[in-house]
Amino acid sequence: MLDIIIYGAVISAVYALLAVGFTLIFGVARILNLAHGAFYALGAYCVYTLTANLHVPLVIAAVIAVLLVALFGIAMERVLVRPLRRLPPLAVLMMTLAVGLMVEQILLLIFGSEARNVPSLVESSFNFGGVLLSGQRLLAFFCSVAILGGLWLFMQHTRLGAAILAVSQDPEGARYMGIPSDRIFSIVMGLSAAIAAAAGVLVAPFQSVIPGMGLLPLVKAFAIVIVGGLGSIPGSIVGALLLGYTETIVAFKASIEWSQIVSVAAVLIVLIIRPAGFFGKRAAF
């Protein structure tokens, strides 16, 4: 029982981190960003390159990686997405898909298909009442919670956060109030990319750093935001907890083989009984 609580908490925290960035850019800019998994992969590969090739200390490499991916996100919004905003939403969707696939192919060309190693920030492991947990997982949990807490404080207590919320509620109205919505979109894309990259950096030491590593997190993030409601940050957190714990319970009580089907089943059920998700105000599709 204790192992389910502990492992479920870790996986839910990482899922929440992935889903929040994904839902944020949708909530603010109505962009369904299929390149979200690419941000996650880029975060992991940046740390790998900085530590293995350039011998940058791990903590500094982690910070640089997050900043670089944030800049990539901003550049992507500015150069590739913004010119398409007047076209039907499908154009933006296809552009983000193209970016995601392109990033994967570039990583494949540069690094090959073999897994790369990112060292752990914390090498020791901890014993919680007989449950062994690696230090890196514990770090991933605390960092995820801290980032989510920081994001909440930023949104609630800063002028920029208030501006982002205003744009998410009524972009037209916010523009009349003098809020530069284009700049807000760029900032939010950067923020979303940074959060995904942070997730990539945190889990890279105990996950596979391969070019296609962004696909599964994208699928999970997608499932979580559909369950929680597209565009809703609290919904994403609740969705992450639901999915994280359900997967862990299935893995422990049934078989790990079955845990992978949980997210797909959750999406199907939610789309049938409540298409807007638990916290969504309207159906996204």
Add this chain to the structure above:
Amino acid sequence: MLKTIAPVVAGSALIAAALAVPARAEDKPILLGINTALQLQVGRDTLDGVRMAVEEINAKGGLIGRKLEVVTADEGESPKEGVAAVNKLTGDNNVNVLIGGYDSGVTLAELPHISRAQTIFLGTGSASPAIQQKVKDDYANYKYLFRVNPINSAKQAASLMDFIKGKLKGDLGYSKISILGENAKWVQDMVPYLKRNATEAGLEVPFAEFFDPQTADFSPIFAKVKDSGSQYLLIILSHAASDVFVKQWYDAKVPVPIGGIDVKSQDADFFKRVGGKAISEVTTNFVLRQPITEKSIPWWDAFVKKYNRAPVYSAAGAYDAVYVYADAVTRAKTTDADPVIKELEKTDYVSPRGRVKFDALHEVQDGPGNVNVIYVQWQNDGDRAVVWPKEVASGKMIDPPWMMKN
């Protein structure tokens, strides 16, 4: 101007065409088509193993007076790419022989195309018994298939039982083991066999489970294995993320040693790729810098000298495949498929991995003196030691660092 030149040009072209001597078959190089997963280390080593043998043979004047040339096609890890690769090599390049294969599912999809092209295929990576079974079921259409490497998965399962009984139970005195395999066809056949035979051999198997190759979090598995009181976790992985598995096992300091078939851990740089976290993991292999035959150490050293890295098992298999083919062509004095197949069936060739002989299914034979499975353990600083079978063991089996007794 153009009108006056045109008849002259056309006439010259006709004369040139009439004078041209058609290239004779014996002047053309013998083409070796390499179809494998070139993105992976096993694939790159297959190619390098082939190239090494080709350079050696060409340096000695070639084969039946003709040079050998290598053509490649990446078959990736999907049947679609595999079929395209085989069709390119046999259709566009018209190769004399195919050497390669890595994923059994991909190879099985390629078989009808290889048969239709009537081109000899020397397998160097796929392990499913279903591939060579075709030779028995339909010899006329599938006589082209030979497996030079590795030993098929059914024989590998028998070898694992030998490791379980001889090493784990016999030498180490273990009485309780768990079995974990990725959810793939060849593993689904193997796990029930191992569980049944281990139980019959007097071992308790409290946990035997499959997992999806996409699994990213192995914590529940490790918790279950630990709670089961198992003394050893036998693993069977080929396409799964071995690096994730090993890293999470090491990070959680799971108090159960691991070992079995871990194809990616057979890579010479695997230890480095996982930051040394594969320490004490045992995996099957087919070649190492050990005096398995008189050719083993010289071949290993030559490969390291040439490519500046240690080879993977597929390099040795691919190197052997070229020599096995070359021997058969030399005896047949032709590259025509039928006579070469007859000679390949008579193969008796001492390779760096052991003696290569084929059985009635064109399957490389194992057993004393032949190509065999060896159990190799990652030890300190990424050194590797053979720990089983006893006859070729080069070191003592160690425990994971967190389980070592002072």
